[in-house]
Structure formats: structure tokens, C-alpha cells
Amino acid sequence: MLEAKEISWFQGQKTILHKVNFQLSAGECVGLIGPNGSGKSSLLKILAFLEPPTSGQLFFQGNPMPATVPLAIRRRIAIVFQESLLLNTKVFDNVALGLKIRGLPNKKIREQVDFWLEQFGVAHLSKQSARSLSGGEAQRVSLARAFAIEPDILFLDEPFSALDAPTKEALRGDLAKVFKSTKTTTVIVSHDFKDILHLTKRALILLNGKAVREGSPAQLLKEKHNEEVDRFLSHFSA
Ligand SMILES: Nc1ncnc2c1ncn2[C@@H]1O[C@H](COP(=O)(O)OP(=O)(O)OP(=O)(O)O)[C@@H](O)[C@H]1O
Ligand SMILES: [Mg+2]
CATH class of the missing domain: 3.40.50.300 (P-loop containing nucleotide triphosphate hydrolases)
Incomplete structure (x- = not known):
């Protein structure tokens, strides 16, 4: 690879x-x-x-x-750093952004984001502002965002x-x-x-x-x- x-x-x-x-x-x-x-x-x-x-x-x-x-x-390629670099938007939008850039249709984006937030146990935070997350939650969201782009x-x-x-x-x-x-x-x-x-x-x-x-x-x-x-x-x- x-x-x-x-x-x-x-x-x-x-x-x-x-x-x-x-x-x-x-x-x-x-x-x-x-x-x-x-x-x-x-x-x-x-x-x-x-x-x-x-x-x-x-x-x-x-x-x-x-x-x-x-x-x-x-x-x-996806990268996750020590300090999560989340944007000042909702958790959902943070994870969706990479998929939007890559031109995925909205329905697929929703499925993919929901799936990855679920995998990392943060689906309940989907509508929360990313800036308000604890360090542990933010890293989970960062990992979901990285995996979401496959x-x-x-x-x-x-x-x-x-x-x-x-x-x-x-x-x-x-x-x-x-x-x-x-x-x-x-x-x-x-x-x-x-x-x-x-x-x-x-x-x-x-x-x-x-x-x-x-x-x-x-x-x-x-x-x-x-x-x-x-x-x-x-x-x-x-
Ligand atoms: N852009 C740069 N310009 C000059 N020196 C740099 C640059 N980037 C890294 N260095 C230097 O290169 C060395 C290695 O840095 P690096 O960040 O890769 O180490 P690391 O193994 O990741 O350390 P840590 O465990 O502290 O994260 C350090 O001495 C650092 O100061
Ligand atoms: Mg380092």
C-alpha cells in the first residue's frame, strides 16, 4: 500500500x-x-x-x-492528531464534511455519519456542538470522522x-x-x-x-x- x-x-x-x-x-x-x-x-x-x-x-x-x-x-488518506481538530459546528457536520467534499449524495452521507458515530459510541452527541465535547468524546468524533471517509x-x-x-x-x-x-x-x-x-x-x-x-x-x-x-x-x- x-x-x-x-x-x-x-x-x-x-x-x-x-x-x-x-x-x-x-x-x-x-x-x-x-x-x-x-x-x-x-x-x-x-x-x-x-x-x-x-x-x-x-x-x-x-x-x-x-x-x-x-x-x-x-x-x-485520513489523519487523527493528539488534540482533535474539530470545526465549530455540530458533531454531525464535522463527520459529514469529508463526505460532502468527496461528493457523496446526502442520503449516503447521513447513513455513513450515523454508522460511524454509532461505532464509536457517540451517536447521541450528533446534534451537539463539537466545541462543547469532552476530550474523550472529541477523540471519538475525530476517529468517526476519519473512518467515515473509508x-x-x-x-x-x-x-x-x-x-x-x-x-x-x-x-x-x-x-x-x-x-x-x-x-x-x-x-x-x-x-x-x-x-x-x-x-x-x-x-x-x-x-x-x-x-x-x-x-x-x-x-x-x-x-x-x-x-x-x-x-x-x-x-x-x-
Ligand atoms: N518544521 C520543523 N522545523 C524545524 N524543526 C522541526 C520541524 N518539525 C519538527 N522539527 C524538529 O524535529 C524533531 C522531531 O520532531 P517530531 O515532532 O517529529 O518528534 P516526535 O517524535 O513526534 O516527538 P513527540 O513524542 O514529542 O511528539 C524535533 O526536534 C522538532 O523540534
Ligand atoms: Mg509527535
Whole structure:
């Protein structure tokens, strides 16, 4: 579905990403993990075609992507950030917007919005103003909005990090169920290894802008690596 070959990203004098290779197959959910500032969000933005890499090549469904990726392709991608970026309209309209842009008929839009609000347990909030939602509700609506467009690839950048533990666990469980039924191709960034263990079968560790390890999350935790990787993983094994 998506391949990144030797992706580097420089800003000024700074190397933010250094020759990162990454593959994502259809139906897969892959985790990205690493300490603050390791380049996770930067990599996600490049993989989601929001930012062109300085060097390296991206392939989408086998085709090499130009620096400016065509809108028709960018529209096949959905992103959810840590802080939900909902518009100051009703919940329903927030979820409907992407479908309107894509030219779906009104009846189909209504069905699709109702279905996804239901999937994430927020159908009762449909008529409420999005700005008045709690953090947990807003993230549920953001996920409903992302899934509603039935993206080819979904990118989640720390979608739970602003939520308290019980809210997060409940949403993570609901998301796992949705993944199981939709098989949406996804990349999820989290600084919590529990999320990665729960939701993915493969994860990539980023340290200082480099992809240093890749494998099954459980295996990554179990194995011995070099000192740098072991130091990072030691925070999660206790
Ligand atoms: N547009 C930019 N210009 C300059 N530096 C940038 C830019 N975007 C990111 N950086 C730098 O790149 C590094 C990686 O940032 P990034 O946001 O990708 O890290 P992260 O792994 O997502 O961190 P966190 O866990 O805190 O979200 C940081 O040092 C950041 O300051
Ligand atoms: Mg980040």
C-alpha cells in the first residue's frame, strides 16, 4: 500500500529524519514508537503526504509519488492528531464534511455519519456542538470522522495521549474492534507501548530520526538490542 525508501528530512541545519525505510501492506496496523523528538510526527506527516521529504522516495500502491502529491490521492488518506481538530459546528457536520467534499449524495452521507458515530459510541452527541465535547468524546468524533471517509490509509498521531486512563482504555478497545471489522490500513504513533502491544502486530522504533528496530511489539520487548534501544525499551518492561 505504502512504501518509503531512504526518506530523509532536513530543516535548516537539523537532520530530523535520516534514511528511514518503511513498508505498509494493505490491512495492516503498524506502530511507530520512540522518545519525544525522535521524529515520529515528522515521519507521519511525510508518510501522509502533508510534507515532502528532502530526499528519498515514497510509493503509494506501487506508484512513485511526486513532491506534491495529487489531491485525489491525498483525499484517500485520513489523519487523527493528539488534540482533535474539530470545526465549530455540530458533531454531525464535522463527520459529514469529508463526505460532502468527496461528493457523496446526502442520503449516503447521513447513513455513513450515523454508522460511524454509532461505532464509536457517540451517536447521541450528533446534534451537539463539537466545541462543547469532552476530550474523550472529541477523540471519538475525530476517529468517526476519519473512518467515515473509508480511507485507504489512516494515520493516528498519539490519539489517546490527552485522555485519562479509563477513557483511553475504553477507546482503545473500541478502536481494536473497528480495526478487526474494517481491516483499515493504519499507522499509529504512541509513546505508550501498551497501545502498540494492544493494537499492532508490527512496530518500528525511531531514535534520533533513525528507524533502529522493527518487529512484533512483544518480541521487541523481549529481545536484547544495543544499549540505546534497550535503554528506551527499559521504560516499558518494568
Ligand atoms: N518544521 C520543523 N522545523 C524545524 N524543526 C522541526 C520541524 N518539525 C519538527 N522539527 C524538529 O524535529 C524533531 C522531531 O520532531 P517530531 O515532532 O517529529 O518528534 P516526535 O517524535 O513526534 O516527538 P513527540 O513524542 O514529542 O511528539 C524535533 O526536534 C522538532 O523540534
Ligand atoms: Mg509527535
